[in-house]
Amino acid sequence: MELLHELSRDRLLSTIIFDPGCVQINSNIKRVSDYQFRKEIEVGFEMSWLKAMREKEPPEPVNPIGTVVIGTLHPEVMDTAKDMVRRSLKLAQFKTVDVGKGVSPATFASKAREVNADIIVVSVLLTAAKENLPKLISAMELEGLKGKTVIIGGAAVTKEDADKIGALFGKTREDAVVLAKKAIEQKRTRT
Ligand code: B12
Secondary structure, three states: OEEEEEEEEOOEEEEEEEOOOOOOOOOOOOOEOOEEEOOOOOOHHHHHHHHHHOOOOOOOOOOOOOEEEEEEEOOOOOOHHHHHHHHHHHHOOOEEEEEEEEEOHHHHHHHHHHOOOOEEEEEOOOHHHHOOHHHHHHHHHHOOOOOOEEEEEOOOOOHHHHHHHOOEEOOOHHHHHHHHHHHHHHHHHHO
């Protein structure tokens, strides 16, 4: 059993005891042998997380329209949202290079240079990881990537946070695709 943590959003708080073997979850909250709910919970967010975990991996694009490096910054190890965004970008025919979770700004930037990324995408659910965004921008400058398109999104960031570091901001995985496509178009018209 793994104690997840207190979940809060808008109305309800919950603590879930979760056994990773659990497969049976639906909106009629049930008590089954593999997992228990300690309190009444609203399942909306947990459902989106579980649904995301079950998504299929899209095929590699044959003729990628651009290369995206995507990850989460130290100390964030939550990666479900990042993977959802990555899969949407992949479906939209981007080559996606997953730098992983909880990576340092320096690792992120050096991977972006190594694969000649067109776009850097950061998923930020944890406020502590948000504090590393300015360090990512500095690390990119050190790698000669000043001005490279950065797209951020996730529960812990806002458009204001993006503006502060000269990044683009999206709320959803669909926004990530729209913004990434726009960035590629702009790059093409410049060259
Ligand atoms: C599941 C979950 C976990 C799982 C993560 C499993 C995994 N492998 O990812 C586990 C149990 C591991 C976990 C751990 C922790 N968690 Co947690 N977790 C959640 C929870 C319930 C859901 C997150 C999730 O995956 N949602 C599903 C995704 C798909 O939805 P989403 O996040 O909304 O993402 C969408 C958009 O935001 C957007 N998006 C996301 N990224 C990007 C990027 C771009 C560029 C764009 C355009 C869009 C975009 O697109 C996504 C799809 O549409 C949230 C609560 C919540 N209501 O969000 C807390 C939450 C994120 N966790 C929280 C916390 C505090 C923690 C812990 C610190 C708890 C602890 N004390 O240990 C640790 C973090 C450890 C760490 N160092 O990272 C807090 C964060 C608060 C904060 N602002 O800092 C939250 C908000 C809960 C809360 N209300 O307190 N967590």
